[in-house]
Amino acid sequence: MEACREILVSGIASLNLNVTDEKIDQLLSFIKLIEKWNKAYNLTAIRDREEMARLHILDSLAIVPHIEGKRVIDIGTGAGLPGIPLAICLPEIDFTLLDSNAKKTRFVQQVVLELKLKNVEVLHSRVENYHPEKTYDAVLTRAFAGLSDIVKLTAHLLSKDGVLLAMKGQNLDAELAEIAAKKSVISVSVPGTDVERCLVRIQLPEQAEVS
Template sequence: MADRDTLRLRLERGAAELGVVLSAEQVTLLLDYLAEFARWNRAYNLSAVRDIDKMLGRHLLDSLAVAPHIHGQRLIDVGTGGGLPGIVLAICFPQKHFTLLDSNGKKTRFLFHVKTQLGLDNVQVENTRVENLRPAELFDGVISRAFASLADMTLWCDLLINQTGRFYAMKGVFPADELASIGHSHQVHEQVSLCVPGEEGERHLLILGKR
């Protein structure tokens, strides 16, 4: 297993490749989060990935890859699990507010712990199902990382975003079939092919909006 200095170097190099500028404090927070994620994962099954070296690429860098494409001030990560990409983006953008939603109580307990441990005042954790959430103010964007199909994501989350809000769907292989199924209610604003440093396989970000 790589030591912290090696992980720091990999994270700094990976972020630079992705065009993401991180301060030394943000790098430290991301590594602290990764350490807590790996520790809690042994009991809480936050991820099928067990090796912290692999977690850095598959989780941290994968989440950082979408950072340059995220806009708006109020965002919600639906089906966030252990905080991916929500916690990572909250560390990157301390001026933005992130709501992390998951129906799994074990995972949201971990998120509360991380929010407190890392002092992430721009994070709010919601332990509920997406259809039960009634936000006091609508969001500028909904983010999901392999949470649901595009049709289900837009259906379940449509009432969470404002009229100009965006859906940010993180996918692996380009979801041509899913795009064909979203009908005329939403349109694709951007299709981004992502390259995650050190990771194989396809990665895509689809940015959708209401028609």
């Protein structure tokens, strides 16, 4: 795992993040768990651990500066991305990780237990069926759906001033045109890769809390 450690240390430095050695150890343990469970659960198409370090961990951490609020929900978290890396590096924020795939949520729950993450709740549910007692400051998605569908499916989860943060590739003009809301597109660089990423920040008009 030394090559992975070097990738993470270098990448985290490029992102100007303050991440302790203990947290880097947790991120490496997360990679090991994905690698171990991938054989039976098919969690991710990426099999190479160094590629996981770049395209899963650093890709997730690239949006750290843009996370808002104290309660964040990661919709369609899959293998725990970006929720687990963010929760490791932002222990002061409470994260809910939701997915409709039971195998994947079982894996994520095991990660939470093994890494002793106190700020993560894991939920097995379809997003449209989940109605929390308390709404969220931010809804986060990564490769989940088109922007208009994301807005329709997740608006009920947001608090009055909440924001929707959608991790996307480039070439979003058609998707953006379908959104009648205040929105901005933030370019995101993933260290050690040439992938084109962006984060779409959407603030819905006249949001009201939904209980």
